[in-house]
Amino acid sequence: MLPLRTAVSTSAGLASAAINFLAAVEVAQLTSGHWAWVAILVAGVLIVLAATNFAELNGLYPTAAAIRVWIGRGWNDQLARVASLVYASTVLLVMAADAFVLAQAFGQALPHVPGLLLVALVVAAISAANLRGIRVSGAIQDLNALVLLATLMAFSLAVLWHHPLPPSLPRAAGSGGFWQAVAVGVFIYVGFEWVTPLAEEFRDARSIPKGMLIALGLVAIAYALFTAALEALYPGARGLADSFTPQLVVGRAAMGEIGYWWMMILTLTTAGTTFNGGLSTASRFVYALARERTLPPGWARLNRRLVPARALLGLAALSLALAGVVVASRHYQLLINVGAGVESLMYALTAVLVLSLRRREPNRPRPFRALGGRYGIAAGGVIYLALGVGALLGGPGLLAPAGLLALLLALAWGWVRLGMPRWTQGRAHVQRL
Amino acid sequence: MSQNLEAVLEGFCLQCNQNSRLRDMNRDWDRVVAITSQGEHATPLWIVCRQGELTLHRHAPGDEADLEVEAPEEVLRAVFSGQLSPTEPYNRGELMVRGSSDDLMRLDIITLLLWGD
Numbered sequence: 001m002l003p004l005r006t007a008v009s010t011s012a013g014l015a016s017a018a019i020n021f022l023a024a025v026e027v028a029q030l031t032s033g034h035w036a037w038v039a040i041l042v043a044g045v046l047i048v049l050a051a052t053n054f055a056e057l058n059g060l061y062p063t064a065a066a067i068r069v070w071i072g073r074g075w076n077d078q079l080a081r082v083a084s085l086v087y088a089s090t091v092l093l094v095m096a097a098d099a100f101v102l103a104q105a106f107g108q109a110l111p112h113v114p115g116l117l118l119v120a121l122v123v124a125a126i127s128a129a130n131l132r133g134i135r136v137s138g139a140i141q142d143l144n145a146l147v148l149l150a151t152l153m154a155f156s157l158a159v160l161w162h163h164p165l166p167p168s169l170p171r172a173a174g175s176g177g178f179w180q181a182v183a184v185g186v187f188i189y190v191g192f193e194w195v196t197p198l199a200e201e202f203r204d205a206r207s208i209p210k211g212m213l214i215a216l217g218l219v220a221i222a223y224a225l226f227t228a229a230l231e232a233l234y235p236g237a238r239g240l241a242d243s244f245t246p247q248l249v250v251g252r253a254a255m256g257e258i259g260y261w262w263m264m265i266l267t268l269t270t271a272g273t274t275f276n277g278g279l280s281t282a283s284r285f286v287y288a289l290a291r292e293r294t295l296p297p298g299w300a301r302l303n304r305r306l307v308p309a310r311a312l313l314g315l316a317a318l319s320l321a322l323a324g325v326v327v328a329s330r331h332y333q334l335l336i337n338v339g340a341g342v343e344s345l346m347y348a349l350t351a352v353l354v355l356s357l358r359r360r361e362p363n364r365p366r367p368f369r370a371l372g373g374r375y376g377i378a379a380g381g382v383i384y385l386a387l388g389v390g391a392l393l394g395g396p397g398l399l400a401p402a403g404l405l406a407l408l409l410a411l412a413w414g415w416v417r418l419g420m421p422r423w424t425q426g427r428a429h430v431q432r433l
Numbered sequence: 434m435s436q437n438l439e440a441v442l443e444g445f446c447l448q449c450n451q452n453s454r455l456r457d458m459n460r461d462w463d464r465v466v467a468i469t470s471q472g473e474h475a476t477p478l479w480i481v482c483r484q485g486e487l488t489l490h491r492h493a494p495g496d497e498a499d500l501e502v503e504a505p506e507e508v509l510r511a512v513f514s515g516q517l518s519p520t521e522p523y524n525r526g527e528l529m530v531r532g533s534s535d536d537l538m539r540l541d542i543i544t545l546l547l548w549g550d
Contacts, residue, residue, distance in 0.1 A: 001533070061526045064534065069526040077525075134534055200531050284534060291520040291541070306538040 001203045006138055007195055007211025008218070009145035013273030014191040014281075015219050016148055017094055018101040019336055020270070021247040023188050024227045028237035030181035034165060036231050037224040039178055043185030044220035047192070049380035051216060052370040053350035054193045055209035059367040060357060062199035062208070065288050067346070074353035074360065078416060081294050083349070085412035086405075088289070090342040091282040092319050094191065095274055097335040099123070099323030102271040104244040109264050116327050120320055122268070126275045127316045130283070133305040137280040141273060148269040149222045155262060156225035159254045163232040183387055187336075188223050190343040191274075192216055194281050205367045229254070244332075278319075283312035294420055337391050337401035338408075344388030351381025438470055438506055438513075439489070442478055445513040446487040448547055455546055456485040462539055467498035468513075470506035477501075500532030500540065515548035 028036045057070045067087060071080035102122070103115030110118065130137045192212055199208050230237060230246070233253050240246040251263030287308035290299035303309040326332050354370050354377055370377050392402040449455050459482055469477040479490040479498070504512070508527050511517035519541055522528035530537050 061529070062531075063523070063526065063529060064537075065524045065526075068524050072524065073526050198534075200537065201533055203531075287538075288520065288524065291518070292524050302538060302542065306535050306542070 002138065002198065002201045002207075004202075004204075004207050004211055004214075006142060007198070007202065007207045008214045009142045010138075010198060010277055010281075011192045011195040011212045011215035012149060012218050013141050013145035014194045014277040015189050015215065016145070016222075016270050017191065017274045018098045018105075018267055018270040019094075019332075020188045020223060021226075021267075022101070022244070022336075023184055024223055024230060025237045025240045025243075025246045026184045027181045027188075028227055028231055028234075029241060030184065031177045034228075035178055036181065037228040039181035040185045040188060040224040040227055041220055043182045044189065044216055044224075046182065046380075046383065047186055047189040047216060048213065049371060049376070050347035050350060050384060051192065051212045052209075052368070052372075053347070053354050053377065053380070054196055055212065055368040056354050056366055056370040057350060057357070058196045058199050058208050059205055060361070060364055062202075062205055064197040064200055064284060066196045066199070066285075068285075068288065070353050070357070071349070074356040081289075081416045081420075082409065082412045083346075084285070084289060085294065085415065086342060086408050087346060088282055088285050089408055089412075090339045091194070091278045092315065092322060093335040093339040093342075095278045095315075095319035096322035096326055097332050097339065098271045098274045099319060100326045100332045100335075101244060102267060103323065103327055105248060105264060105267045108245060108248060109261075116320075116324060119271075119323065122271065123275055123316050123320055126272065127279060127312060130276065130279050130312055131303060131305065131307050131309055133307055134280065137276055140276050141280070144269045144273045144276065148266060148273060149218050151262070151266055151269075152222045153225055155251070155254075155259070155266070156222070156229040159229035159250075160225070160232055163229075163254070165228055165232050183390060186344070186387060187340045187391075189216060189219055190340060191277075192219070194277065197281050197285060209368045275316075275319075279312055279315055282315055283308045286311035286315065294416065331400075334400055334404065337394060338404050341388045341392035341401055341405060344384045344391060348381045348384035348388060351377045351384070438468075438510055439478060439491075441510045441514050442468065442480065442489050446480060446489050449487045449543060452547065455543060458485075458546075459487075459539075459543075460485040464499040464536055464539075465494055465496045466500045466502060466536075466540065468509060469501070469503045470509055471503060472506065475506075498532075500530060500536040502528070502530050502540075504528040512544065515544070519544055 027039050031039055061069045061073070063069050068080050068084045071083050099119045103119045106113070106118040107115035126140070129140055192215055195211060196208055202208060230250050233250055234240050240249060243249050245267065247263045247267060248260055251259035255262065286295060287300050289295045290297055290311065299311045299314065300308065301310045326335060355374060372380060392405055462482055463484070464482050466480045467477040468480065469475055479494050481488050481490055481494050504522060504527055508517070508522045512519045512522065512528065519528060
């Protein structure tokens with residue numbers, strides 16, 4: 001059985017993507033001075049509402065199938081299949097966006113080698129480690145998340161020690177800017193809930209809720225400190241807006257070459273946690289979907305170490321191909337907006353599911369209950385719905401993120417309605433109860 | 434009339450033990466699996482795997498269970514007799530497990546090798 005430490009590291013690691021540094025810059029641009037790190041902490045409080053929804057659902061049905069089960073029981077089975085496919089595909093989008101940021105960082109550090117080639121080597125190394133089993137990937141996740149959060153905090157504190165924020169700084173925008181910054185800040189935490197598919201591996205049912213909350217606290221402190229450090233060096237993030245790797249610029253400005261390479265290694269660990277955690281959890285999710293033939297059954301093939309190898313390698317290859325498209329087109333913001341939109345809509349959906357399952361299954365034990373009561377949960381759902389719509393309608397290109405999500409939904413819906421029945425016709429041995 | 438759960442699990446162990454491929458695959462998988470049907474008076478049954486051979490126990494075998502499986506009795510009977518793929522009740526939230534994903538995958542593969550998917 002897994003220790004609480006792994007729940008914390010998996011949750012924190014999946015939230016800590018390399019694209020978070022870009023979000024930190026955006027927060028600082030929207031509201032400067034002390035308000036930037038305050039916005040990130042306020043966003044952390046907001047995300048706790050979603051976390052407690054996941055905690056209640058996870059306690060109710062602690063299963064690796066997670067949202068597949070919760071939506072199926074709280075709404076209906078067909079929506080559960082469609083939502084599961086779309087949700088799994090957002091992991092690909094986040095991995096591709098992180099691959100893009102890492103490629104940019106490599107491109108600066110080692111200009112004579114194509115950045116995407118180095119990213120491919122990193123993904124290949126992480127895939128190879130994952131093929132050796134869940135324990136190896138768990139150890140990588142623990143180590144990466146520890147190094148990432150501890151060194152990010154240490155770096156930021158060192159910067160603030162030498163360049164303290166003045167006691168009072170003018171705000172760059174009005175209160176509207178602050179709340180916009182909070183909305184962007186929420187996306188620093190997204191992905192924390194991907195630890196829930198590990199629920200069966202913990203003896204104590206409260207490990208996942210505890211792990212998620214501790215992880216959110218650590219992510220809040222680490223990124224609030226980094227944003228404050230960034231503000232101390234670049235008030236209002238002026239001069240960082242055009243950089244794909246602002247953390248490297250801040251590193252060099254703070255500590256010269258040591259700071260630059262420190263942040264380069266940190267960028268590698270953020271991408272490492274995203275790739276490792278994403279491949280580890282998403283491949284098992286895909287395995288479960290393939291076993292029930294929501295996806296082609298070949299994706300359920302296991303290697304000798306009982307790792308869903310085909311799903312894992314397929315996801316790695318798809319995310320790299322997507323990263324290649326992003327590097328060529330430089331439309332990484334599109335992936336971030338779709339990923340953020342899907343995550344926010346999923347958080348809104350968890351509010352609906354919590355309320356629905358309380359009505360449908362009132363007597364089933366709930367080791368953890370969502371915060372806020374019925375109206376608080378509903379209000380949280382409305383906030384996340386608004387954030388999701390905002391993310392999908394924002395960004396570059398008219399309605400491009402909403403269009404991409406609509407395409408994903410149409411493909412998933414079409415597959416569940418038309419493609420999947422063809423696979424399930426071959427089930428000669430199995431009867432339904 | 435359908436068989437009771439104990440008879441179904443006896444049959445499951447027998448089928449596993451008669452399958453040379455499974456015996457070989459499970460040679461290094463020494464595990465204790467507790468199987469509990471949901472209900473007021475439900476008590477677990479235990480499948481113990483030692484050196485590739487499965488045996489059914491009515492009482493706790495001494496070692497702590499590595500994998501716990503819980504579901505309504507009709508679901509357990511259907512899954513362990515090959516009438517139902519475990520994935521379906523699992524994805525409906527009727528079949529709950531607790532243990533490492535490696536062990537869960539192993540149990541899934543055993544049913545797959547015995548009865549196909």
